[in-house]
Amino acid sequence: MSDSSIGRPGFVTASKTVIRDIGALQVLIGGLMLVPLLVSLLYREWYNAVAFLSAAGITVLAGAAAYKLCEDAPEPKRYHAMIVAALGWLVTAAFGALPFVIAAYLTPPAVLESFVPAGASYQSSLLHFQNPLHALFESMSGYTTTGLTMSVHEPSVGHGFLWYRSQMQWIGGAGMIVLSLAILRQPHGTAGISLYQSEARSEKLRPSIVGTARAIWKIYVGITALVAVYLAAATFLVNPGYGIENTIFDAVNHAMTGQSTGGFSTLDDSIAGYGSYAMEVIHIPAMITGAISIPVYYGAVSERDLREFARDPQVRVMFGLFVVGVLGLAAFLARWVGVPYDGDPLAYMGRVATSQAFRDGLFQYISAQTTTGWQTSAIGDWNNGAVMVIVLGAMLLGGSAGATVGGIKILRGYIIARGISWEVSRVFLPSHAIDDLRIGQQTFKAAEANDEIRAATTFAFTYLIVLALSLFVLLAVLPSNFTLADAVFEVATAQGTVGLSSGITGPGMPVIAELLFIVQMWMGRLEIIPVLVLINSIFRS
Template sequence: MAGGRYDLITATRTVFRDVGALQVLIGGSMLVPVLVSLVYREWYSALAFLIAAGITAVAGGVAYKLNENAPEPQRHHSMIIAALGWAVTALFGAIPFVLAAYITPSAVLESLVPAGANYQSSLLYFQNPLHAFFESMSGYTTTGLTMSIREPSVGHGFLWYRSQMQWIGGAGMIVLSLAILRQPHGTAGISLYQSEGRSEKLRPSIVGTARAIWKIYVGVTAAVAVYLAVATFVVQPGYGIENTIFDAINHAMTGQSTGGFSTLDDSIAGYDSYAMELVHIPAMITGAISIPVYWGVLSDRNIRDFTQNPQVRMLFGLLGVGVVVLTVFLARWVGVPYNGDPIGYVGRVVTSQAFRDGLFQYISAQTTTGWQTSAIGDWNNGAVMTIVLGAMLLGGSAGATVGGIKILRGYIIARGIRWEVTRVFLPQHAIEDLRIGQRTFKADEANDEIRAAATFAFTYLLLLATSLFVLLAVVPSEFTLADAIFEVATAQGTVGLSAGITGPGMPIVAEILFIFQMWMGRLEIVPVLALVNSIFRR
């Protein structure tokens, strides 16, 4: 008994130390929106960030210092550190929202609302701590569901903070900690690295791999920001230099993280420009491509690492097919009826609008970015389910910042089914290897890969089904079954598109449900289950 209690205390110290180290970094990161708020003379927002940064860094520093000599984590400790670390980060990340909502005077809040608008500042919604926690969890998990229903009314400091949360969460907070602060050796580093759903090493050491990930991530984000700024200057020269640069940097962060928060009211639809929608499509696709693919292209200086990657090929193939199917369903819905003239003017109007919505929204869903340009809650059920089944469940590439089951797992399961069927027609003693991309697996190895992918997919769908039943019990009657399916899929897949259920007026049970789904979806379920299991076991 005494030995068991000692092991529990030792494990707790290990978890507290690593979670504390993470909060030191998160607290330091809050100083950036302090500077942004000062630049835009948003004094109360700056004060909220400064206080929150101090609270977060001090709490994390104390936890780290008191347990500095704790043993390195084993595999199950790393899973708990990941689950608890993301939850605690979201909790501390909510503090600036709550503080600003209470300390900002009414007159200042009114000044944040754009001229001519007749709504209140969305900062007021964060007087409810649960809304603030929801926003923070949505940010760090790169989901993009939001309580800031009027984004411009929160001020530039909080617009930046929301984008920054998604950008940090996209590459992984534990990966950030490994790259900057904590440098464990051996299996401890590998376990921490894998706890956020990563497996492929870019460098011989885990610390080197973490730093390589962040170098690529920063580089691609910077390139996307320059691209968006230049493209916006060309497409909308009257938008203003300051607005262009601010939007470009923020959308580069939320695009590369496939998070989907926006600086605009109504997301990308706020530009009211088809050209601007087209401009933002590449910013979503770059985030859905695996970081190891970028690493292979840059280190080998060979574009074939990109063109021959099975996940990249499948991503573009799925996008092509999905856009066509969604356009067909939307052509039956968009504003103007066919009137029996599908090849005349009316037909062209309908098809053009359907393709515009289908192109952007399907790519947004498949990449799990979540930028929105259409009222999805008004779509027909066929269009809604096309996005859910064709895009949101699978998501983008493993090793990228996306959510969902991941293309690689879907590819492995599909190849596995074909492999099993092929083996039926072979002689009894024949040896048939399974080839996945550039790797070839023996029968036992292949079975392990297929089993792991299928197990995760089954667990993912089981969680989704359970969440659907909970949501159906509390969702208002005006929402359809398709709307409910869409909303649980977007939360768990960290997509961020909404059929209209998510908002400050949503049922509390649904809000808590989505928080858990976002948390579990970003960490690929297992770390959260490990945390729950450890609590009940002890």
């Protein structure tokens, strides 16, 4: 008996719908490659421009052919939509890798050398992308807004690729399928809902899904523009000698990667490249704005009431975690760097607050909690306690559901915590008492509450299982100079789409580890289920 005969179409049956929708997505992705092409032309990076033009042509032609071939396919059901999401992101990452590979082989050595900053002794990082696997890794890291990178020295890839890396994260942050719903595909009824939900979204801002997709992108573009203006103005005030052109370029790129909580940077050594505590503090709000749920922004704008932010339980929990986590991480780092304790707690806290430990703890904890991944400290040199604080306290949970973050999400953690409290309190209630559960602004009856708690717990358990399996794989191939804490950190940062690194990720990493992180980034961005549906459909076809 086939899957279709029992109401569940197999992978082969669903193929035309899947190919059609993935093809439409590639037309959009290929067209967007023309933007970094223009940036390359602006900076007279001719070979980079040719690479983007070639890759755009290949991607658009392949996508258009796939769409035309299956144009008469039926609209997707939820099952199809899950496969479209899983395969769509994988195919997009593959086509997204093309510019890197083409440029790596096409660009003459002399031109590559011109990308390397004066006085630097390293080669252009574009050379790393002669290995297609490295290019796929970079592309997957970009579109999933992770931020782990094979561009070891970012400035050496040219302005066109710096922009392209930021653009990938910005598009991936709000969602490629959501973007395609807003611009290209306009399915009706359950088809649109299924596609929309396939990218781990459930909030509905407008009556129609297409209207919701457009509302998301309007808010997303608006916030990104405001963050870019803020970063440019703040950088000019704090570091006026940086130059107008560099200031604007960095501000726009960092606005894209901050709002998407992606974490790619235009600088060598990420935000640490500025060498300025003030510049680190300036970039903290750019991470926080990306970790707040887009529906909260929509509510604040539509109601014209900033109190919407304070009413959202995820925002309140996130800022509470910032306070506790920053202080906790700073305390561990203070012991590591040897801040002296003379028996006076207040004097000790004062020394911690003015130490490098607090500077690193402030930036890196917020970077981890928001899953942005901008880095200012050599995390691989930290003690194990500090590493585990940032993993368990920040990276596993992540930011708000409905934002661009990775991880389990604050909302699920909040639901599980409220569920535990609710279950304990119910024991002491009389039999005739009403035992509703209140979560944020919503009140749930007992059956509904159990469903919410079960869904959150199931996802958290699945997430941790995948993380544990990934850890075992990594430990099997990891060089002996890395510790268990390093391995835990790296699998958590890949699956949580955080992008901070303990030093494992790089062009010299084991191939198995590189493939593992590609799969983790892919699964983490889609919240695992679509990938499991894809795997299940392949084995059932």
